[in-house]
Amino acid sequence: TQLLEQSPQFLSIQEGENLTVYCNSSSVFSSLQWYRQEPGEGPVLLVTVVTGGEVKKLKRLTFQFGDARKDSSLHITAAQPGDTGLYLCSLTGTYKYIFGTGTRLKVLA
Amino acid sequence: SQTIHQWPATLVQPVGSPLSLECTVEGTSNPNLYWYRQAAGRGLQLLFYSVGIGQISSEVPQNLSASRPQDRQFILSSKKLLLSDSGFYLCAWSPSGRKNTEAFFGQGTRLTVV
Numbered sequence: 001t002q003l004l005e006q007s008p009q010f011l012s013i014q015e016g017e018n019l020t021v022y023c024n025s026s027s028v029f030s031s032l033q034w035y036r037q038e039p040g041e042g043p044v045l046l047v048t049v050v051t052g053g054e055v056k057k058l059k060r061l062t063f064q065f066g067d068a069r070k071d072s073s074l075h076i077t078a079a080q081p082g083d084t085g086l087y088l089c090s091l092t093g094t095y096k097y098i099f100g101t102g103t104r105l106k107v108l109a
Numbered sequence: 110s111q112t113i114h115q116w117p118a119t120l121v122q123p124v125g126s127p128l129s130l131e132c133t134v135e136g137t138s139n140p141n142l143y144w145y146r147q148a149a150g151r152g153l154q155l156l157f158y159s160v161g162i163g164q165i166s167s168e169v170p171q172n173l174s175a176s177r178p179q180d181r182q183f184i185l186s187s188k189k190l191l192l193s194d195s196g197f198y199l200c201a202w203s204p205s206g207r208k209n210t211e212a213f214f215g216q217g218t219r220l221t222v223v
Contacts, residue, residue: 042214095141099153
C-alpha cells in the first residue's frame with residue numbers, strides 16, 4: 001500500500017507569516033490533490049496537480065508538484081486565521097483516493 | 110446540483126451493539142462511493158469503496174462491513190462494536206469513469222463507543 005507522509009504534523013504560526021507543508025511518497029504519483037478540512041466537516045478540494053513540475057496558485061496558496069512526481073508542497077503567503085485547518089494531500093486514480101497523514105495548521109491572530 | 114447526505118451526525122453506542130451509518134447521494138448516477146475513518150486530527154483511512162451496486166471493495170480487515178443496496182446509497186455496518194471503532198466516519202462520492210476528479214465528502218459521523 002502506497003504511503004503518503006506529510007510534514008510537519010502540526011504547525012502553529014502568527015498571522016502574516018509564511019509557511020510550507022510537504023507531501024512525500026516513495027512511489028511516483030500519477031496525480032495529486034490537496035484538500036483542507038475544518039473541524040467537524042469533510043475535506044474540501046483546493047487543487048489537483050497532474051504534471052511533474054507543475055505550479056498552481058490559488059490566491060495566497062501556491063502548490064507545486066515535484067519534477068519526479070513523488071512529492072508536492074503547499075506554500076501559504078501571509079497566513080490568516082481563516083487558513084486554520086487540516087491540510088491533506090491525496091493520491092488520485094480513476095476511483096480511489098488515498099490520503100496523507102495530514103498537517104494541522106493553526107494561525108494565531 | 111449534486112449533494113451528499115450522511116447521518117447521524119453524532120452517535121454514542123455501547124460496546125457490542127450493532128451499527129448502521131447511512132449515506133445517500135443526489136443529483137448524479139452511478140457514483141463511486143467511499144467510507145473513510147479519521148482518527149482525531151489525522152489523515153483519512155479508506156475503509157471501503159464501491160464502483161457500482163453490490164460491488165464493495167474492502168481496504169482493511171476490520172470489524173466493519175459495507176453495502177450498496179441502491180445506486181446512490183452506501184451503508185456502513187457492524188454487528189458488534191468495539192472500543193477501537195470510535196472515530197469520525199466520512200462518506201464521499203466521485204464521478205465514475207473519470208480520472209483526477211474531486212471527491213465530495215459528507216459532513217461526517219462522530220462515533221463514540223463506550
